[in-house]
Every structure is written in structure tokens, then in C-alpha cells.
Amino acid sequence: MRSQVLQETAVRYFLEVVKTGSIKDAALRLNVAPSAVSRQVARLESELDTLLFERRARGMIPNAAGELLAAHAKRTQQDIERVSGDISALRGLRNGHVRVISTEGFAFDFIPTLIAQFREKYTGIQFHLEVCPQNEVARQVRDGEADVGITLSAVPEPGINQALRHPSPVLAVMANDHPLAGQRQLSLAQVVAYPLALPPKNSSVRQLLDISCSRQGLHYNVAMTSNHADALVSFVSTGGGNGSIAFYGELSLRTRLQRQSLVAIALRDREMNERYLEVQTRASRVLPDAGRAFVQFLTDAIRTGG
CATH class of the missing domain: 3.40.190.290 (D-Maltodextrin-Binding Protein; domain 2)
Structure with missing residues (x-):
């Protein structure tokens, strides 16, 4: 096995197939031809000498080896982001990228307003805000697809760190x-x-x-x-x-x-x-400095009503 393959385009394409469940949908998201995605997945399977997916009529599902590789690849990506963030911190939090996922109610006004206020101080920090159903927030945080989740929750989620759990009455x-x-x-x-x-x-x-x-x-x-x-x-x-x-x-x-x-x-x-707002991060992950700074800013704003 050549370990270099785990650092290349093939892994990025592989992760997109894991996320979307099909070669075609992964190609659309990556803006490449389906044949390019198929070749990269086949290359990974050849280099690792094992199949990574169960090919089904309704899509592709990672098998045990695929799940193991996906978990490794996500951890590697997050480690790179964290180190990049730590290096940025040496320059005074001048740049970075924070991926926020939220339910619809918070995404219309509350979160964009806080992001704008945060960027008044840290102008180099970029944000991506994605809106999804309530039951998707914890999953995307747990899978490393988002850095910070803001949602309403009735019970604690496994694998999730609650940076804040705050009453949110109707x-x-x-x-x-x-x-x-x-x-x-x-x-x-x-x-x-x-x-x-x-x-x-x-x-x-x-x-x-x-x-x-x-x-x-x-x-x-x-x-x-x-x-x-x-x-x-x-x-x-x-x-x-x-x-x-x-x-x-x-x-x-x-x-x-x-x-x-x-x-x-x-x-x-x-x-x-009997309803609570949660600010969520992944339990086993240390966020880059930009993410940690925004979580602190966000939780302070919620607690103080600012």
C-alpha cells in the first residue's frame, strides 16, 4: 500500500461519494465528470487492495473498510484545519474559516447578525452558514461536516459536546x-x-x-x-x-x-x-482558534441577551 494515496484527490472524491451516496451526485458537487470520480475511487480500492463500497441499485454505501477510511480522512482534514488555525492564531486570528449549521429559525436573523458583529473585530474570518432540519444538525457536526451547530434539542446527542444548553421557551x-x-x-x-x-x-x-x-x-x-x-x-x-x-x-x-x-x-x-437551544461541537474534536473564538462569542451573546 502506498500511503501517499491517502493525501491526494482520490480521498476527497471518495469522501464526496460517501456523503452523497452516488458517483453522479458526487461529480455534480465536485464539478467534474462522473468518470473522474469513478476512476479515483477505483484507484483507492486498488491501492488499498479492498473494496470500499457496497454497490446497490439505489446508491453506494461504504462498507466496514470504507467507514474506517472515511473516519480517518475526516480526522486528517480536521487536524489540518486545526493546525492551520493555530498558525493563524500566531498572527492574531487574522484568518480562518468557520462552518456553521443551524435550523431555519436561527439562520434568518440571529446568526447572520452575530457573524457580522464577530467580523467587525476579526475581518479575516470567513463563514459558511448552512440551514438544515433539526435532526440533521448533530449528525453533520458529529461527521465533521460542520464546526458549530445551533439547534433545538430535547435530549443530549451521543458524540456531541454541548458548548451551551440554554432555555428557549416558545x-x-x-x-x-x-x-x-x-x-x-x-x-x-x-x-x-x-x-x-x-x-x-x-x-x-x-x-x-x-x-x-x-x-x-x-x-x-x-x-x-x-x-x-x-x-x-x-x-x-x-x-x-x-x-x-x-x-x-x-x-x-x-x-x-x-x-x-x-x-x-x-x-x-x-x-x-420545555425546549432548549444547544450550541454543539464534536465531542472528540479540538476546533481551530477561529471556531473556538466564535463559539465563545456566540455563547456569550446568548447568555447575556446581547
């Missing part, structure tokens, strides 16, 4: 002139008297709402549903027809609340307060 969101806008706290019994703007049934907010309403024997009317959380907030901020109400967390609304463009009111109901 608030009732409505227009400034809504009949309930002057209340300091509300019950769901009061809220469901008005039409609701809701996310899909598989969302954490909808599940908490349904559990709480079921326990109390409450029923609600839906004015609008959307898988885009900001669309729901925009809908209710204009009145939403007949005083519609949506549900959101404070961090996701922070800028709008500061501008007083809508009202968000706490709920008394137990289930609507």
Missing part, C-alpha cells in the same frame, strides 16, 4: 395592535381563541403545541401553515386576518422585537417551556 407572536398584545403572560386557552399560523406537524413547536392542547382538551383553528418560519411571523405581524397568532423563540425574533415591529409573549403552559 412565545406567542402577534401584531402590536392585537387584543392580547398588552398581556405579560398568556395561557394556550387564551391563545387558541384566535386563528393560528403554524409550522408543519413534524416540527418541535407543533408537537409541543399538540401535546399541551391534548392534555388540556383544547382545540385550535389554523389560518395558515408553512414550512418557512419567517413567513408565519410576517403573516401575523400584519394582523394575519382576524388576529392570527404564531409561535417562535425569542432569539429568532430578537431584532424584530428590538424594532418593536411585533409582540412576543411568554406562555404559562408547561410543555411550551
Whole structure:
């Protein structure tokens, strides 16, 4: 076996096939011909004298040897990034790259605002922000596809370090002139008297709402549903027809609340307060200095409400 092959293009192409599950999709992401990807994978298998994938009708799945190589390759990439970051730190954190993955609610306003504030001090740090479903955040952090994850979680995830676990209760969101806008706290019994703007049934907010309403024997009317959380907030901020109400967390609304463009009111109901925001990193990984600095900046901002 020639160990040099593990440092070359072949490994990068191999990892893309692992990620996408097919030669064709990997080629599209790499912007090369499928034959080029196929050749590089075949080269790896020849050099290592073993098959790395199970070829199936619906795609390619890494076998035991493939999983071992993928884990090694990801650790190697992360070690290179960490050393590069440490070298950058000697120059005063002048450059670096941070990959952030988040659920949609935090990605519209909260995280971009914090990234902009962070870059006012560290102008050389580049960011990539990706939005994905809640159940994908921990997986991508664990697999090394992202440095920092921001998500809502009910239970700890294996292989994940919780840099911060912070209460993130669900608030009732409505227009400034809504009949309930002057209340300091509300019950769901009061809220469901008005039409609701809701996310899909598989969302954490909808599940908490349904559990709480079921326990109390409450029923609600839906004015609008959307898988885009900001669309729901925009809908209710204009009145939403007949005083519609949506549900959101404070961090996701922070800028709008500061501008007083809508009202968000706490709920008394137990289930609507049993939700936590997590800032996640991989448990076995030491982040480069740029990543560590942003995690500290992010957690401080959440704790202090800054």
C-alpha cells in the first residue's frame, strides 16, 4: 500500500461519494465528470487492495473498510484545519474559516447578525452558514461536516459536546395592535381563541403545541401553515386576518422585537417551556482558534441577551 494515496484527490472524491451516496451526485458537487470520480475511487480500492463500497441499485454505501477510511480522512482534514488555525492564531486570528449549521429559525436573523458583529473585530474570518432540519444538525457536526451547530434539542446527542444548553421557551407572536398584545403572560386557552399560523406537524413547536392542547382538551383553528418560519411571523405581524397568532423563540425574533415591529409573549403552559437551544461541537474534536473564538462569542451573546 502506498500511503501517499491517502493525501491526494482520490480521498476527497471518495469522501464526496460517501456523503452523497452516488458517483453522479458526487461529480455534480465536485464539478467534474462522473468518470473522474469513478476512476479515483477505483484507484483507492486498488491501492488499498479492498473494496470500499457496497454497490446497490439505489446508491453506494461504504462498507466496514470504507467507514474506517472515511473516519480517518475526516480526522486528517480536521487536524489540518486545526493546525492551520493555530498558525493563524500566531498572527492574531487574522484568518480562518468557520462552518456553521443551524435550523431555519436561527439562520434568518440571529446568526447572520452575530457573524457580522464577530467580523467587525476579526475581518479575516470567513463563514459558511448552512440551514438544515433539526435532526440533521448533530449528525453533520458529529461527521465533521460542520464546526458549530445551533439547534433545538430535547435530549443530549451521543458524540456531541454541548458548548451551551440554554432555555428557549416558545412565545406567542402577534401584531402590536392585537387584543392580547398588552398581556405579560398568556395561557394556550387564551391563545387558541384566535386563528393560528403554524409550522408543519413534524416540527418541535407543533408537537409541543399538540401535546399541551391534548392534555388540556383544547382545540385550535389554523389560518395558515408553512414550512418557512419567517413567513408565519410576517403573516401575523400584519394582523394575519382576524388576529392570527404564531409561535417562535425569542432569539429568532430578537431584532424584530428590538424594532418593536411585533409582540412576543411568554406562555404559562408547561410543555411550551420545555425546549432548549444547544450550541454543539464534536465531542472528540479540538476546533481551530477561529471556531473556538466564535463559539465563545456566540455563547456569550446568548447568555447575556446581547
